[in-house]
Amino acid sequence: MKKFIELMFYVSFGAGMAFGTSSFTMMSGLFEITTVLWVVIAIILSGGICILISNSVAELASMYPSSPGIRTYLKVAFDNRISLLLVYLYLIFMVLVAGVESYMFALVAKAIFPHASAMLIVLGLLAFTITVNLLGFELPRGLQIFTTFLLILGIIVLGIFGIFHAPNGFSTFAQSAGENLRQLKVLPAAIIMAVYLFTGFEWVTLLGFSPKSYERRIPVSMPLAILTNMFAYTIFVVGMSFQIPRAEIIATPVPQVPYFVGMLGSSGVYFAWAFSLLAVFSTFNAGIMGGSRLIYVLTREGNLPKWCAKMSLRSGAPIGGILVLGTLATVSSVLVVTYELELLAAVIGSAIVSVVYAAFMWAVLRLRKAQPNAKRSFRTPVAVWLQWVIIVLMPLMGIATLFSQVGMQYQPIIGMVIFTVVATIMARWSLVRTANQQLRRQN
Amino acid sequence: MTKEYTSLAECLEDFKNTFNSNGRVQKLIKNWNRSVIVDATDTGSILTMMIKDLAMYEVKPGAHPDEDYPIHLQASQETLIRVFSGDYNPAHALIDGELAVFSNEKDKVKLEAITMVIWGM
Numbered sequence A: 001m002k003k004f005i006e007l008m009f010y011v012s013f014g015a016g017m018a019f020g021t022s023s024f025t026m027m028s029g030l031f032e033i034t035t036v037l038w039v040v041i042a043i044i045l046s047g048g049i050c051i052l053i054s055n056s057v058a059e060l061a062s063m064y065p066s067s068p069g070i071r072t073y074l075k076v077a078f079d080n081r082i083s084l085l086l087v088y089l090y091l092i093f094m095v096l097v098a099g100v101e102s103y104m105f106a107l108v109a110k111a112i113f114p115h116a117s118a119m120l121i122v123l124g125l126l127a128f129t130i131t132v133n134l135l136g137f138e139l140p141r142g143l144q145i146f147t148t149f150l151l152i153l154g155i156i157v158l159g160i161f162g163i164f165h166a167p168n169g170f171s172t173f174a175q176s177a178g179e180n181l182r183q184l185k186v187l188p189a190a191i192i193m194a195v196y197l198f199t200g201f202e203w204v205t206l207l208g209f210s211p212k213s214y215e216r217r218i219p220v221s222m223p224l225a226i227l228t229n230m231f232a233y234t235i236f237v238v239g240m241s242f243q244i245p246r247a248e249i250i251a252t253p254v255p256q257v258p259y260f261v262g263m264l265g266s267s268g269v270y271f272a273w274a275f276s277l278l279a280v281f282s283t284f285n286a287g288i289m290g291g292s293r294l295i296y297v298l299t300r301e302g303n304l305p306k307w308c309a310k311m312s313l314r315s316g317a318p319i320g321g322i323l324v325l326g327t328l329a330t331v332s333s334v335l336v337v338t339y340e341l342e343l344l345a346a347v348i349g350s351a352i353v354s355v356v357y358a359a360f361m362w363a364v365l366r367l368r369k370a371q372p373n374a375k376r377s378f379r380t381p382v383a384v385w386l387q388w389v390i391i392v393l394m395p396l397m398g399i400a401t402l403f404s405q406v407g408m409q410y411q412p413i414i415g416m417v418i419f420t421v422v423a424t425i426m427a428r429w430s431l432v433r434t435a436n437q438q439l440r441r442q443n
Numbered sequence B: 001m002t003k004e005y006t007s008l009a010e011c012l013e014d015f016k017n018t019f020n021s022n023g024r025v026q027k028l029i030k031n032w033n034r035s036v037i038v039d040a041t042d043t044g045s046i047l048t049m050m051i052k053d054l055a056m057y058e059v060k061p062g063a064h065p066d067e068d069y070p071i072h073l074q075a076s077q078e079t080l081i082r083v084f085s086g087d088y089n090p091a092h093a094l095i096d097g098e099l100a101v102f103s104n105e106k107d108k109v110k111l112e113a114i115t116m117v118i119w120g121m
Helices: A002-018 A022-033 A036-063 A069-077 A080-112 A118-134 A141-164 A169-177 A180-184 A187-195 A201-206 A217-243 A246-250 A256-300 A319-339 A342-370 A384-403 A411-442 B008-020 B023-028 B077-084 B090-095 B105-119
Strands: B034-040 B046-052 B055-061 B071-075 B099-102
Touching: A002 A141, A002 A201, A002 A217, A002 A256, A022 A036, A022 A080, A022 A187, A022 A217, A022 A246, A022 A342, A036 A069, A036 A169, A036 A180, A036 A187, A036 A201, A036 A217, A036 A342, A036 A384, A069 A080, A069 A201, A069 A256, A069 A342, A069 B090, A080 A118, A080 A256, A080 A319, A080 A342, A080 A411, A118 A256, A118 A319, A141 A217, A141 A256, A169 A217, A187 A342, A187 A384, A201 A217, A201 A256, A217 A246, A217 A256, A246 A256, A256 A319, A256 B090, A319 A342, A342 A384, A342 A411, A384 A411, B008 B034, B008 B046, B008 B055, B008 B077, B008 B105, B023 B105, B034 B077, B071 B077, B077 B090, B077 B099, B090 B099, B090 B105
Parallel strands: B034 B071
Antiparallel strands: B034 B046, B046 B055, B071 B099
8 A cells, every 4th residue: 555655646746747737838839730630649649759768767767766867867878068958958948837837827817817917926926936945845745646636637527528518529520630641740740749748757756765666666657647647638638629619729828718618607717727726736836846956956066156055954945946946937937928938938848858858768778888787677668779769759859849830930949049058058167167176176 | 085994884883973973963963863774785784873862872783764764875885985984975976876865855955964064065
């Protein structure tokens, strides 16, 4: 029983980290480039790829259990410069997600309070989350399992309700199947966009209770979390497409609001808000905490100024990291709200993650060559040739996604280039810092 | 210059003295009664540091968990000796993948703080 609860905690954490309010925004983005049948295919294929990647992450975690995940895996497998570049890109991704998540929460809240200012709601949410984290409050394990369970069960129930209470639903689905060949060419972009829906499952590797956890429970928990979300997303997008026209889904970054209102009447907006609140618990709060711990780790290595590692000895909260990430998240949120950049930020985020996930898989293959006898309590069963296919295809598809957005022209690729340059400069700066520190120690 | 230790037990006994003689550590471990399992993966040597009432009162051979999921440190014997003799920053050892620490976040922070107080790392 104890092992089962432990497994449930890992699954709920992984699924909860991935399922945010901005997941609905990405669903709207998927409908913008393709039809419902292909949205479903993209979600299933994307989930499948993430499951294969999760096996690689599990192998890395079994080699370096309890380590600070991405930083350690990429540091031991690659050159420190590449590792730092990818870690900073991943941090940028987290900051972008924070901006999108908070704005989407505000838009759902505005459906209830139409005269409220989106900016004030966003700033209020950020202030609340940062304060909670600074005080070191953590969601108890039982509550974590319960809130994620409620969120996913609710989405599945409302999705099924939408499917079976739509008079013309199946004919709409059949119509979308008629455009198959035309939609096939946007499938790679849709798959990468859908990766956003699963991102975050890998954070569970930091939480293993004991060495034994990394042998089976953590490796099994990641595919289970991905499958759970894959099922929930699929049911939800089908239900949504049965209830409201594609044009209406595309027209809003919070399509769950018109979906629930259309299906349940005016009370539907309260369901949308309740789901956003649950998502804030599972994704937003845990994301701020995870990101701030990553900043803490980078600082302890000497990559960032010492004050970034300031910590509360009473609560254990990484105060410096929370303030840095909180400030960056606030800047990101203000920009997203002001210029309505939610889909652009989410698409760039997906492209970043596709590169990082490919790097995880490559790290496994490099370490198998470099350290063939190192202890691995779990080995990915994915064939090496298939791993190479994913390593090559994921970044290529990520770049293709940047060019596939309707009405965005070159904004995604320009954004990606800017963030890559920022991450490169940060990595270079960190390397110079640590080299200087080493010189000072030697003198 | 780090002292040469012939065994992990000898190193942890020395660490126990350093730990107990530091007044600032005692402030940090107020109400912190825990057992810390130290597990050398290459030699199979396992010891438990018993901490209670503001002091480490014993380094016991074997694993003696005080709860379902105790604090558990795992590394090669050489790494553990370097960590407990102040030669290797445990935060760096963790990032380098040389050391594994299984515990809740609050206990991890406590261990970090103890390191900082004893060796200023």
